[in-house]
Amino acid sequence: MDYLYHSRDNLAEVLRAHAINPTHQRIEIAHALYSRAEHLSADQVLAIVNQRHPETSRATVYNTLNLFVRKKLIREVIVDPNRVFYDPNTSAHYHMYDVETGRLTDIDGAEVRIEGLPDLPAGVVTEGMDIIIRVRRGDGGNK
Amino acid sequence: MDYLYHSRDNLAEVLRAHAINPTHQRIEIAHALYSRAEHLSADQVLAIVNQRHPETSRATVYNTLNLFVRKKLIREVIVDPNRVFYDPNTSAHYHMYDVETGRLTDIDGAEVRIEGLPDLPAGVVTEGMDIIIRVRRGDGGNK
DNA sequence: ATGCGAATTAGACACAGTCCAGGCCGCCCC
DNA sequence: GGGGCGGCCTGGACTGTGTCTAATTCGCAT
Numbered sequence: 001m002d003y004l005y006h007s008r009d010n011l012a013e014v015l016r017a018h019a020i021n022p023t024h025q026r027i028e029i030a031h032a033l034y035s036r037a038e039h040l041s042a043d044q045v046l047a048i049v050n051q052r053h054p055e056t057s058r059a060t061v062y063n064t065l066n067l068f069v070r071k072k073l074i075r076e077v078i079v080d081p082n083r084v085f086y087d088p089n090t091s092a093h094y095h096m097y098d099v100e101t102g103r104l105t106d107i108d109g110a111e112v113r114i115e116g117l118p119d120l121p122a123g124v125v126t127e128g129m130d131i132i133i134r135v136r137r138g139d140g141g142n143k
Numbered sequence: 144m145d146y147l148y149h150s151r152d153n154l155a156e157v158l159r160a161h162a163i164n165p166t167h168q169r170i171e172i173a174h175a176l177y178s179r180a181e182h183l184s185a186d187q188v189l190a191i192v193n194q195r196h197p198e199t200s201r202a203t204v205y206n207t208l209n210l211f212v213r214k215k216l217i218r219e220v221i222v223d224p225n226r227v228f229y230d231p232n233t234s235a236h237y238h239m240y241d242v243e244t245g246r247l248t249d250i251d252g253a254e255v256r257i258e259g260l261p262d263l264p265a266g267v268v269t270e271g272m273d274i275i276i277r278v279r280r281g282d283g284g285n286k
Numbered sequence: 287a288t289g290c291g292a293a294t295t296a297g298a299c300a301c302a303g304t305c306c307a308g309g310c311c312g313c314c315c316c
Numbered sequence: 317g318g319g320g321c322g323g324c325c326t327g328g329a330c331t332g333t334g335t336c337t338a339a340t341t342c343g344c345a346t
Contacts, residue, residue, distance in 0.1 A: 023293065023342085042334075057295045062334060076224070081303085083333065084224050096263075099270055107261060116254040120239075120278060127242055127277040134270040135263060166311095166324065185302075200326045205303060224334085226302065293342070298335105305330075314321090 006034040018071045025049070025056045029064045030073070039077060039085040039104045079104060079132050094131035107133070149177040161214045168192070168199045172207045173216070182220060182228040182247045222247060222275050237274035250276070 006014070011030045012022040020026065032048040033040060040048070046061045065086055068074045077085040079097045085104055092109035112131075120126065149157065154173045155165040163169065175191040176183060183191070189204045208229055211217045220228040222240045228247055235252035255274075263269065 021292075025294075043332090055295090059296080059335080060294055063294085078221055078224055081219070081221055081227050098267075111259040113258045114274075115256045115258075117276070118250060120276075123280055124241075124278045125280070127279050129277070130273070130275045131257075132273045132275075133260070133263075134272070135267045136270050137266055137268070164323080168325075198326090201302095202304080202327080203325055206325085288346085290344090290346105291342105292344105293340105295340075296338100298337085300333105300335075302333090303331085306328090308326085310325075311323090312321105313323105314319105316317100316319090 006031065014073070018073050020067065020071055020073070025060050026064050026067075028052070028056065029061060030068070033068075033074060033086060033088045039087050041083040041085055043083070045086070077104065078130070079134075094133070096133045096135055098136065099134050100136050107131075149174065157216070161216050163210065163214055163216070168203050169207050169210075171199065172204060173211070176217060176229060176231045182230050184226040184228055186226070188229070220247065221273070222277075237276070239276045239278055241279065242277050243279050250274075 008027050008031055011027050011034065015022040015026060015030060028049045029045060032045050042061055042065055045065065046056070046058055049056045049061065065074070069076055069086075072090060073088075075087045075090050077087050077095060079085065079095065080102060087106075089106060094107040094109055094112065096105045096107055097103075098105075151170050151174055154170050154177065158165040158169060158173060171192045172188055175188050185204055185208055188208065189199070189201055192199045192204065208217070212219055212229075215233060216231075218230045218233050220230050220238060222228065222238065223245060230249075232249060237250040237252055237255065239248045239250055240246075
């Protein structure tokens with residue numbers, strides 16, 4: 001994957017390549033996402049960005065994340081009813097979600113094959129497919 | 144499926160079979176879910192229940208839906224960041240979600256086969272698997 | 287410097303969902 | 317039948333995520 005080793009300079013290029021005006025804040029937000037191989041919520045991004053560079057507003061974080069999603073720079077992952085996670089990895093892959101800890105990890109999609117899905121209704125187009133495997137630690141969970 | 148034709152009397156039995164005390168409100172809520180082959184949000188359930196029988200509180204609707212989920216009577220479907228949908232069909236099946244209309248429809252899971260998923264880490268147990276195919280109308284959507 | 291559109295900001299707002307303290311209801315036992 | 321008890325329901329306050337808006341600031345080109 002090409003999303004490790006993103007200096008802030010490189011990130012500006014990446015943003016431009018996606019037709020996004022690379023502002024200060026947007027670069028910081030992109031950096032927060034790309035510099036760690038984790039799935040962050042908007043609030044986490046806000047916290048990370050503000051601990052380094054003094055101030056970025058909540059509105060900007062939300063606006064920017066939505067912008068990135070629209071421009072297909074990142075992907076939303078909807079697994080937790082409370083918050084949306086953002087995933088800098090846009091290649092085909094799936095997710096494993098620990099319902100106890102809330103931890104979300106990637107599953108490589110390269111060798112996953114799915115058969116037997118019915119045809120889509122006419123005039124309908126696939127936007128994407130999510131697969132989420134919900135797990136818990138075998139012992140700790142009481143019925 | 145055995146979730147059509149649920150009179151309120153039958154529903155009381157169903158609830159008891161799941162170790163749920165069949166109160167008035169719970170039966171009405173179960174009825175709202177089982178009597179239509181649709182996926183409802185908590186707010187929709189609240190509206191349906193209250194248009195028939197005068198008053199059921201919001202807290203009760205939420206408590207009851209969560210209780211039903213815990214008792215495996217219904218299932219949560221998390222596809223829309225804004226609200227949770229509840230699905231009375233607990234057999235293995237998947238979902239198609241229209242990102243434009245918000246409409247959620249079932250995909251029978253009987254003949255779906257998935258291969259190539261990696262093994263789970265040791266000591267971890269599958270809680271369930273969700274597959275969501277996000278679609279949109281092919282023509283109407285502008286880039 | 288000046289002007290202009292785009293981006294950012296603070297704060298108010300909207301909304302789903304939860305919590306809490308009080309009251310009600312059904313049920314059991316005497 | 318009456319008294320007590322535990323579970324259920326209720327309104328309302330509260331929380332947290334995300335959005336909106338009006339005003340300010342930024343960056344850039346002239």
